[in-house]
Amino acid sequence: MNKIRVRVADWQKDIAEIRRIRETVFIAEQSVPPELEWDADDATAVHFLAFEGDFPIGTARLLPDGHIGRVSVLKDWRGMKVGDALMQAVIAEAEARGLKQQMLSAQVQATAFYERLGFSLVSEEFLEAGIPHVDMVRHSA
Template sequence: MTDVQIRIADWHRDNADLRRIRESVFIHEQGVSPEQEWDSDDATATHFLAYEGDFAIGTARLLSDGCIGRVSVLKDWRGLHIGEKLMMAAVEEAERLGLKQQFLTAQVHAASFYERLGFTPISDEFLEAGIPHLEMLRNSK
């Protein structure tokens, strides 16, 4: 594997890559409906893309209130710390914007991943898109 780079993406210019990754992970693999996946927040969110060379392999988004979401890495690139790099880019951007808290809804199976990044569960389990989730919070230092 070559070096993976993370950059802030533009929703309009990078739309094909953002959609390709999220459709593959959330809609095709996890069975999330397109109506649940695509929302009006995409147009105003800060999006991140992970690249291996010039091929986009992962994405995440940050909302103006500090909510991080839509963290997704294509199947063939999982286990290579790309999700961690995407999350750290989102956290760093949130902090740069003065957002002292970041929060997310984590799929329960991924909660320990987010805990390693400083997020703490703040809710009981609930279903979102038919998948068990937890709300999690991180306070900036």
């Protein structure tokens, strides 16, 4: 396996790859309605792409208020630390922008993953797009 690398994406130039990953993970695999997946926040978010070699395999976004979302990795690359690399890049970018607090709504099954990265639970379980979620927060030093 090649080394995983993550870079800040250009929404205009990289939209096809971002859409391909998010549509595969959220719409096809998890049955999220397309109208819930795509929103106005995409235009103002900082997007990230994870690559193995030259092939995009994961994506995430950071909103100006410190919300992290749309963290997704293609099935064949899960369990290979791609999510870790993506999240470390997002957190580093948030901190570079002076966002001392990062927030996200995590799917309940991914809670332990985010806890390993320093996030703490701050809500009860709730449904989002029919999937159980919890809100989590991380504070930078």
